[in-house]
Amino acid sequence: MMRKHYTDVEKKAVTQYGSKGTSIRVLVSPEDGAQNFILRRFEIELNGIIGLHNHIQEHEIYILSGKGEVFNDEETIKIKENDVLYVPPNEPHGYRNTGNDNLIFLCTIPLLE
């Protein structure tokens, strides 16, 4: 069994898709032995955004703290602490912080070949 604290993992800037004020920590990955999915922790600063994008991998997301929106061209859904999101494969999605604190969430993504 492996235990770490999330701060043991280096924080990296997310710059794709026109994202701003956003960092990612990859908490559990194949380097830890993971075989099926990867656990990541995102932090979006005030007025930060992860730009609209899509991919074949689905997402299962848990909002740890803050307030924001997940959006695409069809809909905008408000999200807050202790909300849960499912984003299906190939569905465009972006996130923005609309609150007064960082928007922090866990996002699991499958290891697909």
Added chain:
Amino acid sequence: MMRKHYTDVEKKAVTQYGSKGTSIRVLVSPEDGAQNFILRRFEIELNGIIGLHNHIQEHEIYILSGKGEVFNDEETIKIKENDVLYVPPNEPHGYRNTGNDNLIFLCTIPLLE
């Protein structure tokens, strides 16, 4: 995209493996469209336990709040808020609450056939 609050999901008692004072909410499952893994939220009350067990599915775990231990016959690891755990396939594991509040964690498990 699907959003729910964790309290929208019914809480069920965990009674296998001699577990006590423990409940589970299955937050995202194939009923929501999930294709690769399931996101669950566990809550272990004061002095509660999930008994030792094992299975072929790995776990990726994030501790939301509380203090406790993950254990097997070989080792006991202390866990607390914002810790991350990886439990490999087939590795025996149990959890106990050793704190003064509920021990709450997210646990992702692959959909394996």
